[in-house]
Amino acid sequence: AQKVTQAQTEISVVEKEDVTLDCVYETRDTTYYLFWYKQPPSGELVFLIRRNSFDEQNEISGRYSWNFQKSTSSFNFTITASQVVDSAVYFCALSEAGGYNFNKFYFGSGTKLNVKP
Amino acid sequence: EAQVTQNPRYLITVTGKKLTVTCSQNMNHEYMSWYRQDPGLGLRQIYYSMNVEVTDKGDVPEGYKVSRKEKRNFPLILESPSPNQTSLYFCASRQGRGGSYEQYFGPGTRLTVT
Numbered sequence: 001a002q003k004v005t006q007a008q009t010e011i012s013v014v015e016k017e018d019v020t021l022d023c024v025y026e027t028r029d030t031t032y033y034l035f036w037y038k039q040p041p042s043g044e045l046v047f048l049i050r051r052n053s054f055d056e057q058n059e060i061s062g063r064y065s066w067n068f069q070k071s072t073s074s075f076n077f078t079i080t081a082s083q084v085v086d087s088a089v090y091f092c093a094l095s096e097a098g099g100y101n102f103n104k105f106y107f108g109s110g111t112k113l114n115v116k117p
Numbered sequence: 118e119a120q121v122t123q124n125p126r127y128l129i130t131v132t133g134k135k136l137t138v139t140c141s142q143n144m145n146h147e148y149m150s151w152y153r154q155d156p157g158l159g160l161r162q163i164y165y166s167m168n169v170e171v172t173d174k175g176d177v178p179e180g181y182k183v184s185r186k187e188k189r190n191f192p193l194i195l196e197s198p199s200p201n202q203t204s205l206y207f208c209a210s211r212q213g214r215g216g217s218y219e220q221y222f223g224p225g226t227r228l229t230v231t
Contacts, residue, residue, distance in 0.1 A: 009157070033217065045207065045222040052217070091159055103148065103167060103214060104175060107159040 003027065004094050006108035013082050014116050021077040021111045023092030029053075031097035034068065034075045039089040039110070048090075051075065082115045089113070119144045121223035123208050129229045130198055138193045138226050140208030148211045149191040150175070150220075151183065153204040160207065166191055167214065198230040 005024045013019045025034065036048040049059060051068050059066045063080045079086055092108040121142045130136055142149065150165040152175075162175030166185040180202055182194040191210075195202060208223040 004159075006159075035220075043205070043225050045225075047219055047221075050219060093160075097217070103150075103165050103173070104162055105150070105152075105160075105220065107152075107161070109157055109159040 003106035004092050004108035006090075006092055006111050008111045009109070010112040010114065012114040012116065015084060016081050018078060018080050019082050019113065019115075021079075021090050021092075021113065023075045023077065023108060025073050025075065025092070025094045025106075027073075027094060027096055029096040033095045033097065035093040035095070035105075036066065036075075036077050037091045037093065039091065041088070045091075048077075079113075082113075084115050084117055087113055087115045119221070121208055121210050121221050123206075123223040123226050125226060126224060127227050129231065131231055132199055133197050136195050136198060136228075138195075138206060138208075138228070140191045140193065140223060141189050142191075142208075142210040142221070143189065144210060144212070144221065145188065146210035146212050146221075147188070148213060148218075149185070150209045151181070151191070151193050152207045152209065153177065153202075154207065154225075155204050163193070163206075195228075198228075200230050202228065203230050204228060 003026050032053045034051045038046040056068050065078045067076045089110045089112045091110045094106045124139045147168050151163040152160040154160045161177045163181050164183040166172040206226045209220045211218040211220040
């Protein structure tokens with residue numbers, strides 16, 4: 001079973017629209033970490049956020065916000081007033097802190113966001 | 118500048134010709150890892166290393182080898198590349214175990230095996 005599911009393969013929006021990227025994860029650990037990375041067309045991976053399982057507070061950073069809900073095992077990412085520069089592939093990832101898998105990172109399949117002018 | 122470097126950035130090779138992709142970090146990180154990225158599959162972990170001479174398999178280790186003789190270097194070796202190893206490869210490093218530390222990624226190596 002996939003540990004991290006990003007059901008949206010590709011999303012297209014018009015500039016200034018808000019967009020939410022979904023991420024659903026699966027783990028039996030009580031301690032784990034969730035991440036979002038951005039991969040622009042140039043190909044590098046850009047770290048956006050890390051959240052541990054004990055901190056369910058939502059986070060806002062400029063136009064970016066993250067909604068972490070343990071009850072639904074989701075860690076969704078919203079971009080407000082999207083811009084063309086937000087066009088990229090976005091990955092959600094999970095790292096478990098316990099057991100044998102503490103050194104493993106599990107990535108979702110990614111969501112490609114196209115922001116049109 | 119803190120960074121992870123990979124070489125080469127682009128490589129086209131033929132089936133069966135051994136190759137090595139180098140990875141080096143200048144942050145004195147203990148933990149290093151290799152991933153491959155394929156369309157629709159995201160990034161999958163190939164191998165990781167927790168310190169010098171300590172390595173372990175990730176989720177897709179078949180066809181790959183690694184070594185960690187020095188803390189800063191973690192080369193990925195393809196002894197006999199095959200076309201299904203055509204992919205985008207990323208090396209990464211972080212300070213310690215688990216997700217409590219940020220993972221730094223290299224710029225990626227695009228490998229094509231014909």
